[in-house]
Amino acid sequence: xxxxxxxxxxxxxxxxxxxxxxxxxxxxxxxxxxxxxxxxxxxxxxxxxxxxxxxxxxxxxxxxxxxxxxxxxxxxxxxxxxxxxxxxxxxxxxxxxxxxxxxxxxxxxxxxxxxxxxxxxxxxxxxxxxxxxxxxxxxxxxxxxxxxxxxxxxxxxxxxxxxxxxxxxxxxxxxxxxxxxxxxxxxxxxxxxxxxxxxxxxxxxxxxxxxxxxxxxxxxxxxxxxxxxxxxxxxxxxxxxxxx
Amino acid sequence: xxxxxxxxxxxxxxxxxxxxxxxxxxxxxxxxxxxxxxxxxxxxxxxxxxxxxxxxxxxxxxxxxxxxxxxxxxxxxxxxxxxxxxxxxxxxxxxxxxxxxxxxxxxxxxxxxxxxxxxxxxxxxxxxxxxxxxxxxxxxxxxxxxxxxxxxxxxxxxxxxxxxxxxxxxxxxxxxxxxxxxxxxxxxxxxxxxxxxxxxxxxxxxxxxxxxxxxxxxxxxxxxxxxxxxxxxxxxxxxxxxxxxxxxxxxxxxxxxxxxxxxxxxxxxxxxxxxxxxxxxxxxxxxxxxxxxxxxxxxxxxx
Numbered sequence: 001x002x003x004x005x006x007x008x009x010x011x012x013x014x015x016x017x018x019x020x021x022x023x024x025x026x027x028x029x030x031x032x033x034x035x036x037x038x039x040x041x042x043x044x045x046x047x048x049x050x051x052x053x054x055x056x057x058x059x060x061x062x063x064x065x066x067x068x069x070x071x072x073x074x075x076x077x078x079x080x081x082x083x084x085x086x087x088x089x090x091x092x093x094x095x096x097x098x099x100x101x102x103x104x105x106x107x108x109x110x111x112x113x114x115x116x117x118x119x120x121x122x123x124x125x126x127x128x129x130x131x132x133x134x135x136x137x138x139x140x141x142x143x144x145x146x147x148x149x150x151x152x153x154x155x156x157x158x159x160x161x162x163x164x165x166x167x168x169x170x171x172x173x174x175x176x177x178x179x180x181x182x183x184x185x186x187x188x189x190x191x192x193x194x195x196x197x198x199x200x201x202x203x204x205x206x207x208x209x210x211x212x213x214x215x216x217x218x219x220x221x222x223x224x225x226x227x228x229x230x231x232x233x234x235x236x237x238x239x240x241x242x243x244x
Numbered sequence: 245x246x247x248x249x250x251x252x253x254x255x256x257x258x259x260x261x262x263x264x265x266x267x268x269x270x271x272x273x274x275x276x277x278x279x280x281x282x283x284x285x286x287x288x289x290x291x292x293x294x295x296x297x298x299x300x301x302x303x304x305x306x307x308x309x310x311x312x313x314x315x316x317x318x319x320x321x322x323x324x325x326x327x328x329x330x331x332x333x334x335x336x337x338x339x340x341x342x343x344x345x346x347x348x349x350x351x352x353x354x355x356x357x358x359x360x361x362x363x364x365x366x367x368x369x370x371x372x373x374x375x376x377x378x379x380x381x382x383x384x385x386x387x388x389x390x391x392x393x394x395x396x397x398x399x400x401x402x403x404x405x406x407x408x409x410x411x412x413x414x415x416x417x418x419x420x421x422x423x424x425x426x427x428x429x430x431x432x433x434x435x436x437x438x439x440x441x442x443x444x445x446x447x448x449x450x451x452x453x454x455x456x457x458x459x460x461x462x463x464x465x466x467x468x469x470x471x472x473x474x475x476x477x478x479x480x481x482x483x484x485x486x487x488x489x490x491x492x493x494x495x496x497x498x499x500x501x502x503x504x505x506x507x508x509x510x511x512x513x514x515x516x517x518x519x520x521x522x523x524x525x526x527x528x529x530x531x532x533x534x535x536x537x538x539x540x541x542x543x544x545x546x547x
Contacts, residue, residue: 001277003518040515045462046306047515070306086517206302206452208313209514212273214266215289215318216304218297225297225318230273 001088001211002029006060008081011074014141017066018109019075020053023083027060032092033117034182034202034234037062038210040084044070047086049210049229051182051202053112054119060087063112063141089210090233093117093200095124097236099177102126104151105168105191107133107183111142113202115149117180122149130154131171133187137162169194180234189242199237203228219243247538248527250284252483252506253406253431255340255367257284260496260539261524264487264510265290265344265370265410266315270329274513275336278521284506286520287342287370288329291360293352295321305443305452310462310489311511312441314455317346317375322356330365340367342408346375347385347395354398361403369405371395374412374437375459386412386437389424396428406431408485413465413472414440422476433476434485434508436469462511463489470502477503477544493523493530496539503544 006025014020030037030052037060038047048070054061066075077083095117102121106114111132121128129152134140136159146153154171155163164171168183169190181191182202192201205228208216212230219226223239226232248259263274265287274280298318305312320329333341343360347353353371360366373386373395385391392409399407409425411418413436422433438459443452451457469488477484486504490496491512499507512519527539536542 001517003516044306045309045515046304046311206304208304208311209267209517211517213269213517214304214313214514215269215298215315216313217301218303218315218318219301220297 001086002026003084003086004029006083006085008077008079008083009059010079011077013075014063015139018139018141019064019066021062021064021074021077023060023062023085024058025060027055027058027087029088030055030060031088033095033120034092034113034180035088035090036210036233038086038089039074041070041073044073046208047210048074049089049207051113053115055116063109065109086210090229091231093180093202093234095120097178097198097200098126098180100126101175101177102128103173103176103179104128104130105133105179105181105183106130107168107187108135108139110181110183110187110202113182114180115142115145118146118149118151122151128152129173129176131156131168133168133183134162135159192237192240192242195237200234201237201240202233203235204233247531248524250506250540250543252485253368253408255406257506259284259524259527260500260504260506261520261527262286262342262485262506262508263513263520264508265372267510267513270325271333271337274517277517280337281339282521282524283339285339285342285367286337287344287508288333289319290317290344290346290372290375291319291322291325291356292317292346292348293322293356295319295324300454302452302454303458305458307441307443307460307462307464309464310460311514312443312453312458312460313438314453314458316455322359326359326363330363334365341365342368342370344370344372344410346372350394350398353395354402357399358402361405366405368408369399369403370408370410370434371399372410372437374410386421387415389420392421393424393428396425396430400429408432408434410437411435411476412437413468413488418472419475419479422480426480426482430482432483432485432505433480434487435476436465436472436488439465439468461489463491465489466495470498473499473504474502474546491519493526496523496527497530497534497536497542500539501542501544501546503546505543
């Protein structure tokens, strides 16, 4: 983890309420796809945890959805805004586990962390398949970007207005070596039931600190209690304990 | 003795800044970020007789200038703390540490304190009779003078280390509880623990926190803390450790002028992991700003 000042370079709408922000600065704290950063926003007490979408040199890309007042303020920030950010939080995805033909599944704002993961996997010579799930056609983003990396990219929409009708689990390929997923919990549960290989799941929880100090985001797993922010957000399929 | 040094129950602290229990784990997350030996000491994660997962999530809700938590004393239990956490801590922290203890019965408190008393690393025992997040325990001992005194006596009977009783602000007369603890042999009082609070998600029409209510901390509660520290410090003859929303070196000075011999910093650590280091580094400048020679000179100067 590092505490750094990052400067907003660009902050644009991708859909009605999903925004893409690029930031410039020292990003050496970020060590793996699937990690997140925690952003201080003026007049809000807690930081806002946002997953890393892309990292190229000293440029960081975040894609976030406006879900409350803090992210609404974020969405209005202009170029040149300087932000106090904790970088390199969480464990991230383990690329070593992915095999030769990994499957990446992202739902809604669970799509962004799949991008840097896909990029790294493609770079290391893997044959990457991606399934991006959204509620409806107007919410779709980053399909072209994944395709441009060379991934076999499919889009599903719940209402069938774009791509394959249904959930990401309705578009699973015949075979894959391993899977990585991020999205809302109902999607994660469906992926858990529908997949046949080992896999990694990224979880979300309301956080206090984001770096393991407060125990605000703890969960129970088959291998003991874990802090989503520090021991996660990525958990392996075999350690997940679903609580009803 | 440096300008920042203070004496707490017979132990010299290099400075009065102590990270508060529950915001600093067992120290080593922070030791990755800075040398935590710059701290006066720190109060480690509230420890109970048995391991605890704590409350269901969400456990955190944001507020204006603060947050509500309902962690519920998640900790690995005293045996594991002694077997694993203290040896890990020994590698990165070389000062006497403050052990924070909670319980669900008087005998729980005594059991846990007796084990921690035998640990050389432990320099102080902070007895939490004020956790708002556990039922039939914690705070219930801190809302009645007689119950707080009973816990204090039981703990004093099993340890020779200084016992600091941590009080809840969720009471009508904190002074009577502080006095009862003093009479029962407490070596110091620390206050305030969190204020009971609640937030509601307007879209879901439900509390943000799964447990509905939790403990409210952060800069928003600082004035309440200063007032209560002032009241208690003027009523007892033992040292008072002040806490509640401290974020800056100026806050430290204000709390000490109100009567605190040392201070604890809680929520600020969660927002700025370097908060305690930054406060300590800024304290000499703050002393100059207010024409203070030594920080111990201002303890309780406000009458």
